[in-house]
Amino acid sequence: MTQPQHHEIVVIGAGICGATITNELLERGKSVCVIDAANSPANACSRHAYAIAHPHIGKGSPRLLRLTHLAFLLAEARWGGAWQAHGIFQPSKKDRAFNRSEVSAHLRSLDLSEDIAIPLDDEEAQRICGISQSGVWISRGACLNLLQTSEQLLRDHKNLTCLWSTRVERLEEYEGIWRLLDGSNVVVATAKKVVIAAAIDSKPLINSLGVHLPLKPVRGQLSIFSIQPNDPWVSMLPKVGISGDGYCLPAEQLEDGSYRWMVGSSFDEGEDDLSPREDSDNFNRGQAKGLVDYADGDPRSLVKAGEFVGVRCVSGDRLPIIGPLAQRPGIFLATALGSRGILWSALAAKLVSAQLLGDDFALLARLGFAADLVAALAPARFLAGALAAPGALASNSKPIFPSEPSAK
Numbered sequence: 001m002t003q004p005q006h007h008e009i010v011v012i013g014a015g016i017c018g019a020t021i022t023n024e025l026l027e028r029g030k031s032v033c034v035i036d037a038a039n040s041p042a043n044a045c046s047r048h049a050y051a052i053a054h055p056h057i058g059k060g061s062p063r064l065l066r067l068t069h070l071a072f073l074l075a076e077a078r079w080g081g082a083w084q085a086h087g088i089f090q091p092s093k094k095d096r097a098f099n100r101s102e103v104s105a106h107l108r109s110l111d112l113s114e115d116i117a118i119p120l121d122d123e124e125a126q127r128i129c130g131i132s133q134s135g136v137w138i139s140r141g142a143c144l145n146l147l148q149t150s151e152q153l154l155r156d157h158k159n160l161t162c163l164w165s166t167r168v169e170r171l172e173e174y175e176g177i178w179r180l181l182d183g184s185n186v187v188v189a190t191a192k193k194v195v196i197a198a199a200i201d202s203k204p205l206i207n208s209l210g211v212h213l214p215l216k217p218v219r220g221q222l223s224i225f226s227i228q229p230n231d232p233w234v235s236m237l238p239k240v241g242i243s244g245d246g247y248c249l250p251a252e253q254l255e256d257g258s259y260r261w262m263v264g265s266s267f268d269e270g271e272d273d274l275s276p277r278e279d280s281d282n283f284n285r286g287q288a289k290g291l292v293d294y295a296d297g298d299p300r301s302l303v304k305a306g307e308f309v310g311v312r313c314v315s316g317d318r319l320p321i322i323g324p325l326a327q328r329p330g331i332f333l334a335t336a337l338g339s340r341g342i343l344w345s346a347l348a349a350k351l352v353s354a355q356l357l358g359d360d361f362a363l364l365a366r367l368g369f370a371a372d373l374v375a376a377l378a379p380a381r382f383l384a385g386a387l388a389a390p391g392a393l394a395s396n397s398k399p400i401f402p403s404e405p406s407a408k
């Protein structure tokens with residue numbers, strides 16, 4: 001029988017998360033093996049070609065706000081070339097009067113300089129964004145094609161090995177080395193260090209280590225609508241991306257004069273069905289009306305022209321899970337990116353490689369990773385006492401999942 005390949009570092013999962021971490025490790029001079037169940041990069045949720053990124057500026061825990069700011073700067077620096085920085089407008093809540101100095105003070109409190117985010121009244125927003133609503137203009141907000149980016153990150157490299165069409169079913173430790181086994185109990189590879197970046201399918205892999213984390217699938221459908229050139233909707237279509245209750249990209253005029261407009265997304269908690277649904281398109285038509293504040297818009301004018309359906313992985317407290325599984329030395333997790341795949345994968349690449357390569361705290365701190373932020377992302381936040389009894393539930397026995405569906 002042939003010996004399985006041995007690698008210093010194996011990354012399980014070639015979506016945007018695994019691809020970005022791999023690329024960072026290659027840039028740092030390491031050899032990496034990537035293993036994916038599919039036959040090419042980004043075949044699951046990261047097939048998404050229309051993902052947007054901006055720092056979170058609304059309500060949220062102070063840590064979430066600091067983390068998305070840090071992650072946004074890392075993402076922008078990493079993907080500058082592929083970054084379609086058309087800007088993102090975030091409308092004010094409709095029940096609140098616009099108060100420029102209040103919004104400016106809020107943005108300053110988030111350390112967001114004016115070259116990232118500024119308040120706009122409805123006239124300014126109309127001029128800059130083509131939207132007659134007050135809100136915050138995030139001029140550096142952008143869209144990224146996750147599929148193309150993942151492919152680019154995993155292009156041929158002398159230190160990169162890719163094992164495609166290989167599903168890892170479980171992991172076991174033997175004399176300080178991790179064995180990765182497939183469904184026939186064959187060891188497909190061995191490694192000293194393993195990064196699990198398999199989104200919702202990380203769950204059985206983590207379970208095979210006797211560890212249980214609150215992860216759940218959230219199905220989402222983004223709709224691509226076609227709009228005729230003479231339709232009243234045309235005057236409402238935005239020139240920029242909008243992020244609010246749902247999100248949309250700038251509308252694009254095609255050669256035949258019609259418009260193509262991406263609007264999303266449904267947020268179907270606990271579901272993982274990838275077939276397209278009409279009710280998700282109808283939900284997105286409703287989102288479209290809200291985003292451009294066009295209550296009278298006829299939803300039938302938004303003619304379905306395509307869609308993207310994916311399954312997000314979401315953790316119990318909605319933050320990603322990034323860091324070492326301390327009680328299982330050599331195992332690192334990067335999962336639960338939720339609806340922020342762009343931000344969290346850029347952040348995971350820096351953090352996991354620093355942790356995996358043993359960088360000291362001072363270096364992490366220089367990158368912006370304050371100790372409390374690292375702790376807020378660490379798997380350990382769910383695990384007090386859980387590892388002592390393999391099979392036991394995580395300490396967070398009541399994960400905080402919102403009961404009402406919300407969209408993004």
Ligand SMILES: Cc1cc2nc3c(=O)[nH]c(=O)nc-3n(C[C@H](O)[C@H](O)[C@H](O)COP(=O)(O)OP(=O)(O)OC[C@H]3O[C@@H](n4cnc5c(N)ncnc54)[C@H](O)[C@@H]3O)c2cc1C
Binds near residue numbers: 013167197200222
């Ligand atoms: C409708 C929708 C809209 C979204 N909008 C945005 C947005 O605007 N902005 C944004 O930033 N994010 C957005 N997201 C989220 C983003 O798409 C995800 O966060 C991101 O793609 C997750 O990347 P990942 O690498 O963690 O997972 P995936 O892309 O799912 O990759 C996981 C990989 O692991 C592999 N794998 C799984 N199990 C195994 C195994 N056992 N062995 C080997 N390989 C395995 C899979 O084949 C897959 O390639 C959206 C998601 C949806 C569904």
